[in-house]
Amino acid sequence: MAEGRMLLADADTKLGERTIEALRAEAGPEVVWCDSGTKLVSVYARLAKARKPPVLSVLEVGLGPLDGRAAAQAMRAIEKGLGQPPVPILFYTTAPADDELRGFLSRLGRAVHLQKAADLPTEELAKRLAIAVKRLLAKLGGA
Amino acid sequence: MATTRYCPGCGQDVPVEQALEGDYILTACTLCGLGLGLKVASAEEQRRLKGLSTPPPAIMSTTALQQAIAPGGPALARVGVVRREMAVPPIVERTAPPPERPASASTPPPAITQTQAMIAPLLITPPSAPAPIESVETLTPGDSIEADSGDGGVRAMRRVVVVEDSTFLREVTRDLLLEKKLAREVVDLPDGNTFLEDFVRSAAAGHKPDLVVLDVRMPGMDGREAALAMRAIEAGFGLKRTPILFFSGVLCDEPFKALLAELKNAKYIRKAEGGDVKELGERIVAVLERLVGDRPA
Numbered sequence: 235m236a237e238g239r240m241l242l243a244d245a246d247t248k249l250g251e252r253t254i255e256a257l258r259a260e261a262g263p264e265v266v267w268c269d270s271g272t273k274l275v276s277v278y279a280r281l282a283k284a285r286k287p288p289v290l291s292v293l294e295v296g297l298g299p300l301d302g303r304a305a306a307q308a309m310r311a312i313e314k315g316l317g318q319p320p321v322p323i324l325f326y327t328t329a330p331a332d333d334e335l336r337g338f339l340s341r342l343g344r345a346v347h348l349q350k351a352a353d354l355p356t357e358e359l360a361k362r363l364a365i366a367v368k369r370l371l372a373k374l375g376g377a
Numbered sequence: 378m379a380t381t382r383y384c385p386g387c388g389q390d391v392p393v394e395q396a397l398e399g400d401y402i403l404t405a406c407t408l409c410g411l412g413l414g415l416k417v418a419s420a421e422e423q424r425r426l427k428g429l430s431t432p433p434p435a436i437m438s439t440t441a442l443q444q445a446i447a448p449g450g451p452a453l454a455r456v457g458v459v460r461r462e463m464a465v466p467p468i469v470e471r472t473a474p475p476p477e478r479p480a481s482a483s484t485p486p487p488a489i490t491q492t493q494a495m496i497a498p499l500l501i502t503p504p505s506a507p508a509p510i511e512s513v514e515t516l517t518p519g520d521s522i523e524a525d526s527g528d529g530g531v532r533a534m535r536r537v538v539v540v541e542d543s544t545f546l547r548e549v550t551r552d553l554l555l556e557k558k559l560a561r562e563v564v565d566l567p568d569g570n571t572f573l574e575d576f577v578r579s580a581a582a583g584h585k586p587d588l589v590v591l592d593v594r595m596p597g598m599d600g601r602e603a604a605l606a607m608r609a610i611e612a613g614f615g616l617k618r619t620p621i622l623f624f625s626g627v628l629c630d631e632p633f634k635a636l637l638a639e640l641k642n643a644k645y646i647r648k649a650e651g652g653d654v655k656e657l658g659e660r661i662v663a664v665l666e667r668l669v670g671d672r673p674a
Contacts, residue, residue, distance in 0.1 A: 275610060279613025308610070311576075311606075315580075
């Protein structure tokens with residue numbers, strides 16, 4: 235399991251808490267939860283400036299007031315401005331990825347998409363999200 | 378009383394609203410919130426804006442007033458109505474020069490702005506009270522009203538960033554800022570992503586811009602998103618807020634007005650529909666006078 239910090243951005247407090255609990259069940263990265271896109275960018279900027287970027291950023295596309303896409307673009311701008319490598323991003327949405335989203339992810343670089351089932355209870359959703367995060371971190375750690 | 382006034386931000390006559398800020402009346406555009414005027418409020422105007430309908434209280438005699446507020450001070454040319462229960466120094470008019478600002482041991486006093494120069498002759502302060510100029514900053518939170526410099530213009534900013542996807546408007550704005558000596562350096566960028574990258578780079582190097590001019594509608598990251606992200610980066614880096622001037626092709630609506638308030642210090646200017654560069658330039662200068670008054674020298 236990867237060490238370091240992971241940013242999790244979702245306006246749904248309950249989902250955020252459950253996901254953090256699920257990730258804490260095993261030794262993993264410290265999870266910093268952000269309830270908005272602006273909070274995510276702010277935290278990311280602080281970590282990047284301190285040269286301690288997170289190992290992964292997980293964000294819901296439908297954030298506010300800065301949505302997930304804009305927040306991700308801001309993260310990439312911070313990295314370029316500071317001359318740092320891009321941090322992997324995991325996007326999740328209730329809608330399937332269309333060509334437009336795939337194109338966006340491709341331009342963003344080091345970004346993947348996860349579709350979440352809208353009809354699942356929060357606890358189940360959090361477990362699945364935690365599993366996806368662990369798999370991604372394991373893959374990144376082995377890369 | 379409903380009235381209209383020309384707003385340089387919106388570029389047209391607009392309904393205005395008045396609000397009481399201490400002893401002053403701030404007149405502002407109801408559309409974009411730009412401050413359009415500041416004046417000393419009379420007792421009657423204070424009652425009206427506070428929603429009071431009670432008649433004015435007893436009137437203090439001019440002799441008693443002089444003794445009470447300016448012992449040994451300059452003679453009053455004319456004294457207005459003063460309410461006894463007012464906790465703040467009463468507002469009077471006089472012909473003597475404005476009171477001097479207390480000298481600071483470490484920093485020289487800032488130049489008196491046009492607004493301050495307008496207000497200062499109307500104020501008399503007891504010797505022990507703070508100088509009235511000190512309170513001007515608090516009159517219009519987030520809406521600095523200042524036009525500093527000896528020639529009545531705005532002091533030149535060190536670095537201004539113009540983010541606009543129209544090459545023509547970007548270059549016109551850049552030339553205008555330089556021609557009118559509003560900025561010493563202008564960096565023009567075509568989109569929000571490039572801007573944020575430049576902002577982070579310059580902020581990390583310790584020379585972030587004094588002003589950011591942002592087009593609202595741009596491909597990729599638009600002006601709203603870029604501004605919100607910039608504020609988040611400033612918070613993350615622990616930096617002071619950079620003033621923002623938005624360029625927009627449409628009139629300021631309620632959601633945008635709320636965004637301006639959230640992004641404070643931020644103002645808005647509507648692009649000239651007919652591409653009238655001279656008119657746009659005049660409005661940019663007028664709005665800048667209200668926007669960047671609190672920037673560093």
